[in-house]
Amino acid sequence: xxxxxxxxKGIIKENPIFVIVLGMCPxxxxxxxxxxxxxxxxxxxxxxxxxxxxxxxxxxxxxDKVRIPSYIVVIATFxxxxxxxxxxxxxxxxxxxxxxxxxxxxxxxVLGRAEAFASKNGxxxxxxxxxxxxxxxxxxxxxxxxxxxxxxxxxxxxxxVIPKDPWWSKAVFFHDPILVFILAPxxxxxxAYLIAIFNRLKKN
Amino acid sequence: MEYLIIIIxxxxxxxxxxxxxxxICPFLGVSNKISTSAGMAGAVTFVIVLATIVTFLLQHxxxxxxxxxxxxxxxxxxxxxxxxxxxEIMLKKLSPALYQALGIFLPLITTNCAVLGVAILVIKKNYxxxxxxxxxxxxxxxxxxxxxxxxxxxxxxxxxNVPKGMKGVPIALLTAGILALAFMGFAGIVx
Numbered sequence: 194x195x196x197x198x199x200x201x202k203g204i205i206k207e208n209p210i211f212v213i214v215l216g217m218c219p220x221x222x223x224x225x226x227x228x229x230x231x232x233x234x235x236x237x238x239x240x241x242x243x244x245x246x247x248x249x250x251x252x253x254x255x256x257d258k259v260r261i262p263s264y265i266v267v268i269a270t271f272x273x274x275x276x277x278x279x280x281x282x283x284x285x286x287x288x289x290x291x292x293x294x295x296x297x298x299x300x301x302x303v304l305g306r307a308e309a310f311a312s313k314n315g316x317x318x319x320x321x322x323x324x325x326x327x328x329x330x331x332x333x334x335x336x337x338x339x340x341x342x343x344x345x346x347x348x349x350x351x352x353x354v355i356p357k358d359p360w361w362s363k364a365v366f367f368h369d370p371i372l373v374f375i376l377a378p379x380x381x382x383x384x385a386y387l388i389a390i391f392n393r394l395k396k397n
Numbered sequence: 398m399e400y401l402i403i404i405i406x407x408x409x410x411x412x413x414x415x416x417x418x419x420x421i422c423p424f425l426g427v428s429n430k431i432s433t434s435a436g437m438a439g440a441v442t443f444v445i446v447l448a449t450i451v452t453f454l455l456q457h458x459x460x461x462x463x464x465x466x467x468x469x470x471x472x473x474x475x476x477x478x479x480x481x482x483x484x485e486i487m488l489k490k491l492s493p494a495l496y497q498a499l500g501i502f503l504p505l506i507t508t509n510c511a512v513l514g515v516a517i518l519v520i521k522k523n524y525x526x527x528x529x530x531x532x533x534x535x536x537x538x539x540x541x542x543x544x545x546x547x548x549x550x551x552x553x554x555x556x557x558n559v560p561k562g563m564k565g566v567p568i569a570l571l572t573a574g575i576l577a578l579a580f581m582g583f584a585g586i587v588x
Contacts, residue, residue: 222418381574
């Protein structure tokens with residue numbers, strides 16, 4: 194039961210973006226489309242999974258004073274692995290995400306989970322926690338990316354969802370895509386409303 | 398002229414917070430009061446310039462000759478973490494007054510992705526050392542500008558009647574979105 198909870202809590206209840214509000218930079222920067230959000234989310238999930246596993250194994254042997262630098266080295270190692278693998282196999286996504294792949298290293302979620310969970314719990318729990326948090330992050334990024342892509346480009350995962358010249362095109366404001374949503378301000382505005390909706394739902 | 402373009406582009410056109418999305422955490426975290434955000438901006442400027450110089454030299458005189466460019470992320474983050482610690486210790490000894498002003502912000506800077514971001518961007522854009530320093534300093538000024546404007550707005554926002562669900566993070570993000578819209582007006586000044 195508690196094992197299952199470790200896996201699922203990150204998705205809604207302790208969602209890193211909507212509830213804990215950590216790791217804002219990649220959330221805002223890489224969600225101009227659902228695909229980019231999904232890619233960034235999965236890359237971070239892998240890093241979380243790897244760093245949580247290794248840190249839960251070695252936490253006992255690390256002196257307390259140097260634990261943060263040690264964790265950062267472990268995290269940076271996994272980020273480098275992701276960086277090199279993505280550069281080799283998913284070139285176009287790698288170019289779109291750009292600088293935000295190496296910047297996973299300073300994503301507060303990863304270090305936060307290492308410090309708050311992996312260093313105090315067993316391997317299995319830490320693995321589940323890492324995957325769960327990663328999936329919650331991926332869910333949030335894909336959702337935000339999807340909303341921005343639909344509003345800003347009328348497409349979802351690159352597929353057009355609203356036809357080019359619909360019959361209502363002259364009548365309603367859904368005439369042209371709202372371009373601002375895939376630009377920088379749209380990221381802030383879309384995330385603001387998503388968190389507000391989440392806050393509201395949580396209260397009920 | 399080249400430097401002027403770098404400066405204007407980094408401060409206004411590609412503002413580090415509002416269009417590059419670097420350093421959002423401190424942007425949302427310490428933008429409650431103008432005085433604290435000005436302190437944070439000062440500390441960030443100091444660390445970014447130092448970190449840019451050190452990481453630039455490391456990349457070009459250590460990592461590249463040894464052919465271990467892939468170690469960039471690991472080396473850079475360690476250098477920045479060490480640098481922040483060192484600056485903190487040195488400030489404490491040399492200038493207690495400045496330490497009093499900047500002290501509490503320094504540990505926070507390690508996790509500010511703007512610092513690592515600028516260090517990596519300087520390498521990616523193939524700047525030379527002087528261009529890198531100018532780029533780093535103006536990025537930091539852009540960060541400070543966004544932070545101080547945001548703090549000014551948020552001080553007023555405290556007095557406003559915000560809907561319940563929008564309180565806290567959402568309204569701050571919405572404000573940032575409107576600010577970002579305003580900064581989009583600078584687009585096109587330089588290519």
